[in-house]
Amino acid sequence: VPESFNSLQAYAKDKLSVQMMELFEACQQQPPDLERKERCRARLQEDIQSIYAVARLYLTGSSMNGLGCRSSDADLCLVIKGNKRPDPIQVLSRLQRTFRTLSYVERTQLIRAKVPILRFRERGSDLEFDLNINNTVGIRNTFLLRSYAYADLRIRPMILVIKKWARHNQINDASKGTLSSYTLVLMVLHYLQTLKEPVLPSLQRDYPECFSHFMEIDMVPEGPKRVPPYLSRNHSSLGELLLGFLRYYATEFRWDKEVISVREARALPKTNSKEWTNKYICVEEPFERNNVARAVHEKIKFDAIKAEFAESYRILRDRKDLNSILPVRAVI
Numbered sequence: 271v272p273e274s275f276n277s278l279q280a281y282a283k284d285k286l287s288v289q290m291m292e293l294f295e296a297c298q299q300q301p302p303d304l305e306r307k308e309r310c311r312a313r314l315q316e317d318i319q320s321i322y323a324v325a326r327l328y329l330t331g332s333s334m335n336g337l338g339c340r341s342s343d344a345d346l347c348l349v350i351k352g353n354k355r356p357d358p359i360q361v362l363s364r365l366q367r368t369f370r371t372l373s374y375v376e377r378t379q380l381i382r383a384k385v386p387i388l389r390f391r392e393r394g395s396d397l398e399f400d401l402n403i404n405n406t407v408g409i410r411n412t413f414l415l416r417s418y419a420y421a422d423l424r425i426r427p428m429i430l431v432i433k434k435w436a437r438h439n440q441i442n443d444a445s446k447g448t449l450s451s452y453t454l455v456l457m458v459l460h461y462l463q464t465l466k467e468p469v470l471p472s473l474q475r476d477y478p479e480c481f482s483h484f485m486e487i488d489m490v491p492e493g494p495k496r497v498p499p500y501l502s503r504n505h506s507s508l509g510e511l512l513l514g515f516l517r518y519y520a521t522e523f524r525w526d527k528e529v530i531s532v533r534e535a536r537a538l539p540k541t542n543s544k545e546w547t548n549k550y551i552c553v554e555e556p557f558e559r560n561n562v563a564r565a566v567h568e569k570i571k572f573d574a575i576k577a578e579f580a581e582s583y584r585i586l587r588d589r590k591d592l593n594s595i596l597p598v599r600a601v602i
């Protein structure tokens with residue numbers, strides 16, 4: 271690798287790329303943000319252990335995967351081991367009663383989704399938590415995403431800008447039938463893996479021992495430390511990659527025929543399995559291989575998502591200014 275590509279500036283020589291780098295630097299999660307989340311996690315784990323003695327609490331999601339903003343919530347997974355799988359709703363109801371007695375917790379709310387969660391805030395702050403029970407795939411995929419995030423300097427700024435763009439344009443909310451952040455991240459990784467000169471490989475293929483399904487859950491956070499950076503021959507700037515991402519989903523990706531697989535670093539043909547038929551968007555979970563984009567189940571929402579890619583691609587291609595698709599001042 272030429273020395274010049276060891277710093278992000280090397281990929282930010284044009285105006286659009288500089289805008290992306292500046293937005294990233296202004297919004298990315300800071301060390302004190304993570305320290306605050308970690309202090310809360312440790313305190314909660316201790317209080318939870320007075321009910322579930324051997325339970326362990328893990329921070330997951332964007333707080334840990336390198337793709338978080340200063341304003342990101344903190345996702346938590348409570349792992350309760352034992353031969354009998356506990357009912358998550360029962361555990362969360364029990365925790366809710368306990369949390370209401372804790373001085374540093376407020377506004378607890380039980381959400382009965384496919385993966386039930388307890389949502390709450392740190393008292394007197396705007397730090398929000400989403401806690402699930404035993405959804406350990408979230409721990410595995412958090413550390414897989416973390417390895418991708420740090421495999422190349424361009425990944426973190428690129429994904430942060432795309433998350434902000436999607437949020438601003440109201441296509442980043444799974445509870446409203448659009449894309450979850452997790453789905454969006456897998457879509458970006460897929461684009462970077464399938465370029466003629468890829469920016470990313472399949473890490474599950476190249477380092478199977480680091481990302482095995484069977485690794486003990488407490489070992490999972492250590493996996494990424496053993497993955498070296500990927501040396502790509504693709505030296506496209508941040509701006510070129512952003513425009514290429516929008517172009518790919520606006521003009522190239524065949525939504526009706528292809529399944530996004532980050533696990534295999536390619537698009538798979540849609541088979542007739544029930545996971546993929548009659549689904550507007552198919553994005554494979556890298557470990558469980560189910561569809562992470564199942565929240566998009568209304569045609570009107572799917573059309574809105576595609577329209578946003580098409581419109582933003584056209585505008586950015588003509589204007590080459592980040593503000594034309596995302597008012598940077600308003601989102602910092």
Ligand code: ATP
Pocket residue numbers: 330331332333335337338339342343345407408409411412450451452453555561562563
């Ligand atoms: P944000 O910064 O917007 O909070 P995030 O990276 O935390 O983004 P979310 O979509 O909130 O993304 O998901 C949080 C975590 O939950 C993900 O990192 C992933 O570990 C897990 N997760 C979310 N959706 C799924 C899913 N469909 N299947 C498996 N794990 C999921």
Ligand code: MG
Pocket residue numbers: 331332333342343344345
């Ligand atoms: Mg989150």
